[in-house]
């Protein structure tokens with residue numbers, strides 16, 4: 573059931589024990605939104621914790637409290653008044669959903685592809701980031717922002733907008749970020765931390781990008797990372813930023829081997845609806861940024877995704 577921001581704020585304010593979670597393969601917005609709200613709730617004297625069923629990439633070490641994010645332990649049960657699922661629909665939270673006994677479940681998201689399965693859902697696809705929603709949510713609770721919370725929320729807003737460059741950046745996005753900077757967030761520190769890679773990671777990406785392929789008269793640029801190369805390419809963060817700049821490209825993507833017969837696809841576009849393509853394969857996202865998982869042989873998966881993109885380009 574969709575609810576308003578004020579209703580969501582009331583649910584959050586009414587809960588005493590809160591568990592926050594988000595999607596697997598965590599990004600700045602998922603970590604920032606859960607951790608930031610955790611800080612706020614603790615500052616209100618509540619019992620709040622973050623459970624995410626994945627490793628947290630080390631770039632998020634810059635976020636205060638990140639070491640307190642826990643992965644649900646095998647067979648463990650967790651109880652709470654409220655489970656808040658941030659930046660994703662319920663089904664993409666790994667083992668968390670089954671491990672938590674919560675009186676109520678609230679989903680807070682900005683993905684237009686949200687399946688709306690949650691008992692209570694505050695969805696605002698006009699917001700660039702779930703962290704931008706969190707900013708409004710806390711304002712709706714008449715709350716202020718500690719530096720810890722502000723740092724987390726700023727990070728999610730910055731990363732989901734490509735540091736305020738993507739088309740989802742609005743005056744409201746900038747105002748929220750400006751308020752958070754006023755509290756003391758240092759944009760340069762967040763930017764440097766988010767872009768940090770090891771020498772090996774950079775070199776592995778360079779090798780992957782050297783094999784980039786162009787399709788559809790240069791309208792599509794793609795990097796295919798097979799099982800062999802996937803061993804080296806331990807981070808895909810930033811690869812698509814290198815492809816997006818190629819003049820004439822409409823859609824850029826990578827397909828990366830994940831496990832036998834399973835590949836991760838991540839797409840970016842300049843207006844082509846890549847979320848529709850992703851949804852066709854059980855994935856989702858936003859019009860200009862989406863992802864999905866493909867199965868089968870590498871060559872089949874490559875053909876399948878290229879055909880789907882071609883179809884969308886010609887719509």
Ligand code: 5GP
Pocket residue numbers: 664683685837838839854855856857858861862863864865
């Ligand atoms: P990325 O390409 O950075 O992994 O994801 C781009 C956007 O699409 C993000 O907002 C992300 O949450 C969403 N997304 C990526 N993969 C999936 C998926 O498999 N399912 C859904 N529902 N959304 C996805």
Ligand code: MN
Pocket residue numbers: 601602659682700701702732
């Ligand atoms: Mn997000």
